[in-house]
Amino acid sequence: MASKSLFVFFLPLVLSPFFSGCAEAQGGLRVGYYSQTCPKxxxxxxxxxxxxxxxxxxxxxxxxxxxxxxxxxxxxxxxxxxxxxxxxxxxxxxxxxxxxxxxxxxxxxxxxxxxxxxxxxxxxxxxxxxxxxxxxxxxxxxxxxxxxxxxxxxxxxxxxxxLPRPTDGISQLIQNFAGKGLSVQDLVVLSGAHTIGVSHCSSFSSRIYGSDPSIDPKYAATLRMKCKPKDLTTLVQMDPGSVTTFDTGYYKQVSGNRGLLNSDAALLQNPQTKAYVLRQSTGSASQFFKDFGDSMVKMGNIGVLTGAAGQIRKKCFAVN
Ligand code: HEM
Structure with a gap:
């Protein structure tokens, strides 16, 4: 009896490497997927x-x-x-x-x-x-x-x-991310991507030409100098001064009411996202850096096609 129950207990342990191998073969993503087929x-x-x-x-x-x-x-x-x-x-x-x-x-x-x-x-x-x-x-x-x-x-x-819109408020953003299986933490962390890059004036003009109390009035005035109403071409730095450096500058901007998009400023409207913004706006970048990698891996898992689904395109702009 005892030996039978031991067998039942150990069987899954013995077989687990086999099953996890199967899970991989059934198409889960894994680090080093190309190590045999395209090592370089x-x-x-x-x-x-x-x-x-x-x-x-x-x-x-x-x-x-x-x-x-x-x-x-x-x-x-x-x-x-x-x-x-x-x-x-x-x-x-x-x-x-x-x-x-x-x-x-x-x-x-x-x-x-x-x-x-x-x-x-x-x-x-x-x-x-x-x-x-x-x-x-x-x-x-x-x-x-x-x-x-x-x-x-x-x-x-x-x-x-x-896709989430730049005019979205915090509850729309949270709901949109949740629909993709991403958490409130993922939202505030991935928004930190706006530490690099630029935006067209049209993505935030309603903030600077409306009466948005959530934007630093000095910052809004600077933006109005750059962006005339209906400007469709001018590009504005999202994290001014370090637009090609991935750092915590975005959180400093947002915490000082200088988030460029409404969706950036909205991160101050929820206790969890606000706390994260304030934490990252001071001190070192190491926590944000770790969180960003984790959330990018999560985002990279959304609705992936694996196994025999889909195809490997020969050219990225056209199906085979
Ligand atoms: C949270 C919801 C988000 C909204 C509403 C949003 C919206 C936008 C908008 C409107 C722009 C400017 C586009 C333009 O006017 O040219 C922009 C730029 C950018 N976004 Fe987001 N975004 C969001 C999240 C993200 C995430 C999750 C990432 C990546 C992980 C990301 C990466 C970027 C980058 C890098 C730029 C700069 C692009 C460039 O330099 O051309 N954004 N985003």
Whole structure:
């Protein structure tokens, strides 16, 4: 009897490596997914990003943002990279995506990867690895990126409206992130991405030409000098003065009522997000850096296609 119950107790332990191996084979993401099939994949991407960030550091912002806009619509399946085709407008032509950039860089990286290992590395994984590398090369954190995503075949412009809007308030933001399986903590941490990059005036003009009491009046006056009403072209730094450096400057801005977007300022309207903003606005960046890597891995898991789902595109802008 005793030996039978011992057997029942130990059997799952004995078999667990087998089952976890199966789980992987069934398509979970894992760090080092390409170590056998394309061992140089991550090094190829990293070498390319080093060149890009050295000569065009301002591309870090658009390249990080691409991964976010990919993951929030149909999951991280590179649907944001597909061109409109056969009369069907794709995500990238949806209004919320019209200020995206960096597509050409992804195409260059893909050509290099196809040369090294044809048909192996997905565009969705390229976006996740590129996002990590541009953050690290902008003096931000480095984290391990689980890979093994496959690429989707569908991209619909109107679905881009699922993205959070810059005019959103805190409850809309929390609800939107929750819908993607992301927490309040992920929201306040990932918003810290706005420590790099720029925004068009149109994304925040209602704040500076309305009567928004939540914005530092001096900051609003400076922004009105830069952005005339209806200005569609001027770009404004989101974390002024350190726009290519990934640091905690964003939280200093937000805590001083100088968050650029309404969605940034809104982080002061919830006790949990406010406490995080205030904590990160003083002291070292180490907690934010760790949190950012953790939340990026979570974001990178949204709705991924694995196993036999989807495909590995030959070109990131078109289905095979
Ligand atoms: C919380 C909800 C968010 C909203 C409402 C939002 C909205 C925006 C808007 C409106 C812009 C400026 C676009 C323009 O006018 O050109 C922007 C820029 C940017 N966003 Fe977000 N964002 C959010 C979260 C995120 C997240 C989670 C990331 C990445 C993890 C991210 C990364 C960026 C980056 C890097 C830029 C600068 C892009 C550039 O330099 O071209 N954002 N965001």
């Amino acid at each position: 994949a991550e090094a190829i991407i990293n070498a390319e990003m080093r060149k890009i960030i050295k000569y065009a550091p301002s591309l870090g912002g658009p390249l990080l943002r691409l991964h976010f806009h990919d993951c929030f619509v149909r999951g991280c399946d590179a649907s944001v990279l597909l061109n409109s085709a056969n009369g069907q407008a794709a995500e990238k032509d949806g209004i919320p995506n019209q200020s995206l950039g960096g597509y050409g860089v992804i195409d260059v990286v893909k050509v290099k990867l196809e040369k090294a290992c044809p048909g192996v590395v997905s565009c969705a994984d390229i976006l996740a690895l590129v996002a990590r590398d541009v953050v690290a090369l902008s003096k931000g954190p480095y984290w391990q990126v689980p890979t093994g995503r496959r690429d989707g075949t569908v991209s619909i412009a109107s679905e881009a409206f699922q």
